[in-house]
Amino acid sequence: MNIIRPTLLVDELKCRTHIERMNKIAVQSNVIFRPHFKTHQSQAIGSWFRDAGVTRITTSSLVMAEYFAADGWDDITVAFPVNYLEYDLINSLAARIQLNLCTVSLASLEKLADRLKHKIHIFIEIDTGYGRTGIDPADLDTINQFIQFIEQEKYMSFAGFLSHAGHSYKCRSKAEIEKVHRASFKSAIALKEKFIHAHPTLAYSIGDTPTCSVVDNFSGVDEIRPGNFIFYDVTQNEIGSCSMDAIAVALACPVVAIHPLKNEIVIHGGAVHLSKDSVVLKNGIQIFGRVATLSDRGWNPMPESYHVKSISQEHGIISVPAESLDQFKIGDRVGVLPVHSCLTADCMGGYTTLQGEKLDHF
């Protein structure tokens, strides 16, 4: 493969291994595996999930749901507070597939109810500690109000509760992730127990990659929705969710300059390719990516001392250990393992497999 400009490589084998592993955890726990497709946003990569038996998926927007519905996915949860202004697309999707939406606002549900022409399934989003959005699980009055409203509407069906323990992203060890999970999970189970008798079909859906990578038993809830695990990234490695070897995407970047006095190499690969996301390593250094050597069979992560120290729109500046510059020359291609693979994939808008095949991105 002759790479001449920034190219997002994907290692299909690693991805399929991650899918199999997560699927197994779901099967063992007897919960539905409804992966979040916002990370890859690719019909081609979606087919790898289909090969593993996945039939239900999650997206982060209605237009992304439409993209996957067009590829035959017919049971999709949009894990984002429903925006009633999108009622036309909601109706058009709900006419064709099982569409599961998510709510945190009764006002929004009321506006939507007037405009629905097809049945939708509604999860009430619960905030089990992340603090981004969702109803407080202790606020039973509000939750009851939501359920009552949903159940009286002809085109609405109460699906259950959904939460995202996004505060697991602040963890920096498996022990911390497990601690966040225990508190969040306990809160979920307690809420489910309060409502399951009156609403025996309700499901409780949880899921974030750190938790789903570290915990292997989810018995008690009904569904997991991890997304990032398909690729993982440097942030997940820092959190403690994955090894560096597990990262399944790398941005191949040409070396365009070498600065011996500063122990830096300049690559074509910047914020429009990697995104501007960064992570602070345990040693206190903020980085925009880690470095890997590329080969025909994929890539090998280099030590942490090789990292992208800064980026601008198209430039990436890689810091390398003193006396290691002779490993690089102009025209070489180096791999950058992204800080946040979802955003890198979104910036790049497509993938190239190690076999040279191009894969779509929404």
Added chain:
Amino acid sequence: MNIIRPTLLVDELKCRTHIERMNKIAVQSNVIFRPHFKTHQSQAIGSWFRDAGVTRITTSSLVMAEYFAADGWDDITVAFPVNYLEYDLINSLAARIQLNLCTVSLASLEKLADRLKHKIHIFIEIDTGYGRTGIDPADLDTINQFIQFIEQEKYMSFAGFLSHAGHSYKCRSKAEIEKVHRASFKSAIALKEKFIHAHPTLAYSIGDTPTCSVVDNFSGVDEIRPGNFIFYDVTQNEIGSCSMDAIAVALACPVVAIHPLKNEIVIHGGAVHLSKDSVVLKNGIQIFGRVATLSDRGWNPMPESYHVKSISQEHGIISVPAESLDQFKIGDRVGVLPVHSCLTADCMGGYTTLQGEKLDHF
């Protein structure tokens, strides 16, 4: 205009005013105005520059140069260290337009020279203090080596020197910007004087939005290449380059949730729309955008106390002053003025004018 999901609005009148103003500064200083098109990346917006008499442009990649060459631009500088691996595209462009490339590496020029079939013009990039890339202006031996190499090559022509005082982005007042500019400009002029007699046609090209927004006389150099000024953004306002009213793009975002207990509203508008870039305000708070009220005639910036405090892939969380939540309701559209307009435009991949017209983005 019925906005139902995140939409990047552009105020054409503001943009044209910014173009006219910058053009006037260039005319007064008797320097070429070669705007950087990496900010807007739009053929339609490029035509607004053409209307103002601009005939020479800058891009940050060869593929972007190709996009604008296809729209009739025939004198393009790619202000990025040339990557010789792209020789096919270089030849194809150089056959059709005046292509000006930029170098910081003799090794790269040597590799390129063997592959050239058409004349290219080469700027040597000089580091006048930013520290990202470029040759030290005191390193006259290296500079002479470059010039000697270029001048002996059949398909290479020495165009001059190019620098980018990107350290102006660290400034937080006009006085600081002027200080950065004085040092950088002095260094440029001194270098030009050393070489102008032996190379009377050489040009010195400079340009960054903070400097070009604050300084109004560039006599002594030959060309300015600002880019961001077409839109400006919250970062430029923090730097001291522009007023909030000057910002010419706003992301219109639907309100999907309101959290009275936290004084927060949740919008559909996140990292895939705004980019993950942030800026730290003078009060020490890190923000991902400022807020504006939208109207048919554009938008009005709200006070700094209204700001995007955090973003994830599709969510934006806006912090508002206590007791101000009743200004917002579900389904409202609010404007977010981006922290970094170049990256927001790149994420959105297109614009909508205040008249509802869709504009392209590379």
